[in-house]
Amino acid sequence: MNSTEVGTKLVAWFNEGKFEEIYSNLYSPDILSVEASGEQREYKGMAAIQAKNEWWEATYETHSMVGTGPYPHGDDLFAVRYQIDVTEKASGNRFPMDEVGVYKVADGKIVEERFFYGE
Numbered sequence: 001m002n003s004t005e006v007g008t009k010l011v012a013w014f015n016e017g018k019f020e021e022i023y024s025n026l027y028s029p030d031i032l033s034v035e036a037s038g039e040q041r042e043y044k045g046m047a048a049i050q051a052k053n054e055w056w057e058a059t060y061e062t063h064s065m066v067g068t069g070p071y072p073h074g075d076d077l078f079a080v081r082y083q084i085d086v087t088e089k090a091s092g093n094r095f096p097m098d099e100v101g102v103y104k105v106a107d108g109k110i111v112e113e114r115f116f117y118g119e
Contacts, residue, residue, distance in 0.1 A: 007070025007078035
């Protein structure tokens with residue numbers, strides 16, 4: 001699959017809440033995930049991604065999530081915009097999140113993702 005095909009599947013499955021399909025079918029086992037901020041910014045491999053997702057679930061209550069795109073860039077890159085409505089469990093503060101994920105594809109799999117946060 002090229003980057004547009006991978007991105008199209010990622011957005012469709014994201015919007016359907018099919019996260020396991022995304023990780024098991026689209027991600028390389030050696031994925032590198034880079035966050036824009038935080039105590040830990042880089043996560044390498046699927047076990048690290050799973051731990052990051054477990055932290056997210058423990059920290060936030062997600063009310064809604066919408067992904068739009070993909071926005072392709074050549075044969076190996078695409079971006080997706082995410083709009084997420086969450087409540088931080090510890091504080092009870094509810095707020096919207098707006099972020100962009102930029103993905104690199106090699107051999108039909110996502111090998112790197114980088115997240116950029118909006119206001």
